[in-house]
Amino acid sequence: MQTFGYRVAEPDGRTLLPDRLAAAGITGPAVGELQREGRLGAVRLADVSVPRRGQRVAVVMDTAPCPGAEALADGTDLLLAECTFADEDAELAAEYRHLTAGQAGALAARAGARTLVLSHFSGRYEDLGPLGERARATAGSAVVHVAHDLDRFGLPRRRATA
DSSP states (O other): OOOOOEEEEOOOEEEEOHHHHHHHTOOTHHHHHHHHHSEETTEEGGGSEEEEOOOEEEEEOSOOSOHHHHHHHTTOSEEEEEOOBOGGGHHHHHHHTOOBHHHHHHHHHHHTOSEEEEEOOOTTOSOOHHHHHHHHHHSTTOEEEEOOTTOOOOOOOOOSOO
């Protein structure tokens, strides 16, 4: 059975350092020229900036654990993943090809995801708190949120370097 996931990856870039720009005497429109050209006189863009890793978001839904989900989630800043079943219902999850809470958390941990947003819950669970707790137990350093209808989640703050 085939399923689709999504990944949006912002290109890596550079963060300008105002103190270095000032020390080099670069201001106003010259800053844009430096960014476009990569060099302004003897000053290179690398002299007045640091690498900035582009942010990455992935959506993994309606799937059992698989290499495709792992590839989509790898290195994401925000991972939106299904959490259809509790771990106690792992047989149902396997039968219907969905993730359990523990599997969603483990996916985030293996991927090094910074934030995990859980969604797509079975209607059999009135209280989603235990699903969130189980995912947190396996999610490594990822911050875990349990999504409810109409919730909004922002991207975590940018990482300092590429």
